[in-house]
Amino acid sequence: MAKNDLIGGALWEHYSDKVSDRMNNPRFMGEITEEEAAIKGAKLIIADYGADSCGDAVRLYWMVDPETEIIIDSKYKSFGCGTAIASSDVTAELCIGKTVDEAVKITNIDVEKALRDTPDTPAVPPQKMHCSVMAYDVIKKAASLYKQVDMSVFEDEEIVCECARVSLSTIKDVIKLNDLKTIEEITQYTKAGAFCKSCIKPGGHEERKFYLVDILRDTRAEIEREKLNFGEERKNFAEMTLIQKHKMVDKVVAESILPILHADGGSVEIVDMKEVDGYTDVYISYKGACAGCAASRTGTYEVIGVTLRKKVDNSIRVNIL
Amino acid sequence: MERVYLDNNATTLVDPLVKEAMDPFFTKMYGNPNSLHSFGTEVHPYMKLALDRLYDGINADDEDDIIITSCASEGNNTVIKSLYFDSVINGKKPQMITSLIEHPAVSEVYMFLEKLGVEVKWLPVNKEGIIDPDELRKAIDPDKTALVSLIWANNETGLINPVKEYGEICRENGVKLHLDGVQAIGKIPVNMQEIQADYLTFSAHKFHGPKGIGGLYIRKGVSVVPLIHGGEQMAGLRAGTINTAYMIGMGYALALAVKNLDYEATEVRRLRDKLEDAILSIDDVEVIGSRDKRTxxxxxxxxxxxxxxxxxxxxxxxGIAASTGSACSSESLESNPTFKAMEIGADLAHTGMRFSLSRYTTEEEIDYAVDAxxxxxxxxxxxxxxxxxxxx
Structure with missing residues (x-):
């Protein structure tokens, strides 16, 4: 709560001009008939999708060229709020010209980004992010009808927060890597739970398969178990051979450090290790975006050192080559 | 036509006469009415006139109290929490009764008390959207029920509940009745000599008075524990310097509203019915509740x-202002609880739209609204x- 939260009724102030424009003048609203598809020698797909909790429903039409599998035209009908209509309009537009396989990769976040006026300002207020999720689901439905497979085929990982599209594995990783202890921290790190809030705990706007409260509790328990195991390994670190130590450092780098760097297009490599006066000197070399990045000598460098001392041994000193 | 305001159940414009009547009390007669000097005492006649108008407006007895509050929410909180404080002081575990179609100013207070361990019974509505007096009769336990809080006219539907019967049932059982009169006062006659309620809450801005001022009626012989402790204003029942200008404005606004009740029942109703007929001429539209049972x-x-x-x-x-309880229009994505409680067939939680007129609504505005x-x-x-x- 703060100054900006004190006066209500600000919902529409946070809609982008593009959302307003699409709501007032939808471009791709309409239907495609069998006859129209037949003239173009295309296959007509009509996909219906509805979200019970929203009372929203959308019907997506695709005209697909059977040779190239390119969606040559797309239209929709939508029963829903303003943002649902605007999202459906952009969804249809984004589908046109893509192959079915490409279209399936469109997410609700792509739809929301396409509705932004400027790259850094969200197109809709947080609780309305949810409205674009349906637009994304109906694409999967259309693709499943075209390919005659089940919709779940297109979901390769378990999505916990649909609004921000954060997967179960990402949330678990982030909790472990950053030693997160609260839901607020998870939201800060991943944006999961920042929008419609359904995924935080049962009883929200929409029923979910996974809730952040459960994931946090279970992952914390896992961390505690792992700590016990690490404790034993750590005891023995001083007695390990240099090769064993090197392997352990490599393991921690691979599991806890590389995922963070990869997210920004960077990487790091362990070049050498030496034992000096009771210290373990680790020599690293940055790759990719990390090489030359200012943070590689400040924030990133700190993170690597802290992570290795915490997860491997206090004797570690990191040197950049 | 630039804009048409059809959201008068949310708030109303301040009658220009009311605004004019309030004006002297900001820069000329600004004294604190508790002061003994002339700056304080010169306001008293105007405050007494305001009280007379409030008492006349709801036909309260001079032995009853009307406490000036900041809003109806304050009045509701005062009553409900007062009965809770009573029970805490007396070491009793109370049961309280309310309904599923209350305004949040009542329902949220009860939800809070539930967390504190109070047993709250939530009465449903019947097919017509009315809280059935039989449901109240069944729910009351004369030994345990400390308070019944029910809405007189519902803010979403305008449906008027049979409050006279509620009064009789509560009186028979020796149980206190609190009515939320916010949407009734100024729209339909309110006569506290006929209705056996112990408490009635109202708010000036719903009847062309200013925002930030309201009233709490307390029947003679019924006590209340203050919500706001402090000075001795309002006979010690509500501390805080009295908002003289607004109190005077509210009194005048109620007098004008009562004077216009006939106009509400005829001309406002005629325009409402005209709008309703036009809406019903559209395919697949359903209006909730029969016209005679609504404000x-x-x-x-x-x-x-x-x-x-x-x-x-x-x-x-x-340019048309109306109101929807649609889940998609709320900050929390929750649909309006009244809509959920109404089992009327229509999918109100997604498709409900409320139009509410006032004595300032014109024929031209209705014609424009119909086209829009x-x-x-x-x-x-x-x-x-x-x-x-x-x-x-």
Whole structure:
């Protein structure tokens, strides 16, 4: 709560001009008939999708060229709020010209980004992010009808927060890597739970398969178990051979450090290790975006050192080559 | 026509006469009425006149109290928490009764008390959207029930509940009755000599008075524990320097509203019915509750195939102000609880739209609104309907 939260009724102030424009003048609203598809020698797909909790429903039409599998035209009908209509309009537009396989990769976040006026300002207020999720689901439905497979085929990982599209594995990783202890921290790190809030705990706007409260509790328990195991390994670190130590450092780098760097297009490599006066000197070399990045000598460098001392041994000193 | 205001159940414009009457009390007669000097005492006659108007307006007995509050929410909190404090002081475990169609100013207070261990019974509504007196009779336990809080006229539907019967039932059982009169006062006659309620709450801005001022009626012989402790204002029942200008404005606003009750029942009702007839001439529209059972200014309608927030958006583009309880229009994505409680067939949680008139609504405004509503319905159904007219 703060100054900006004190006066209500600000919902529409946070809609982008593009959302307003699409709501007032939808471009791709309409239907495609069998006859129209037949003239173009295309296959007509009509996909219906509805979200019970929203009372929203959308019907997506695709005209697909059977040779190239390119969606040559797309239209929709939508029963829903303003943002649902605007999202459906952009969804249809984004589908046109893509192959079915490409279209399936469109997410609700792509739809929301396409509705932004400027790259850094969200197109809709947080609780309305949810409205674009349906637009994304109906694409999967259309693709499943075209390919005659089940919709779940297109979901390769378990999505916990649909609004921000954060997967179960990402949330678990982030909790472990950053030693997160609260839901607020998870939201800060991943944006999961920042929008419609359904995924935080049962009883929200929409029923979910996974809730952040459960994931946090279970992952914390896992961390505690792992700590016990690490404790034993750590005891023995001083007695390990240099090769064993090197392997352990490599393991921690691979599991806890590389995922963070990869997210920004960077990487790091362990070049050498030496034992000096009771210290373990680790020599690293940055790759990719990390090489030359200012943070590689400040924030990133700190993170690597802290992570290795915490997860491997206090004797570690990191040197950049 | 630039804009048409059809959201008078949310708030109303301040009658210019009321505004004028309040004016001297900001810069000329600004004394604190508790002061003994002339700056304080010169305001007293105006405050007494305001009280006379409030007492006359609801036909209260001079032995009853009308406490000036900051709003109806304060009045409701005072009553409900007062009975809770009573029970805490006396070491009793109370049961309280309310309904599923209360305004949040009542329901949220009860939800809070539930967390503190109070047993709250939530009465449902019948098929007509009314809280059935038999349900109240069944729920009351004369030994345990400390308070019954019920809404006189519902803010969403305008449906008027049989409060006279509630009064009789509560009196028979020796149970205190608190009525939320916010949407009744100024729209229909309110006579506290006829209705056996112990408490009544109201708010000036719903009857062309200013925002930030309200009243709490307390029947003679009934006590209340203050919500706000402090100075000795309002006979020690509500501390805080009295908002003299607003109190005087509220008194005048109520007098004017009572004077206009006939106009509400005839002309406002005629315009409401005209709007309602036009709305009902549109296909697949349902209006909630029969006209005779509603406040004369209110229409709650369900437009199939049109989501409430989108409808509100289109109406706003045309300058029409209305209200939807649609889940998609709320900060929390929760639909309006009254809509959920109404088992009337229409999908109000998604398609409900409320139009509420006032004595300032004109025939021209209604004609303009009818055209605007029809064109919005046509456009939005064009987006939601398929060629064979089925709404998805």
């Amino acid at each position: 004369p200014n209110t229409i709650l309608a369900s437009f199939r195939g049109i989501e409430g927030e989108a409808f509100l958006w289109d109406l706003n583009q045309k 509503i029809k064109s919005a319905v046509e456009r939005l159904r064009g987006i939601s309907s398929t060629s064979n007219k089925e709404y998805i």
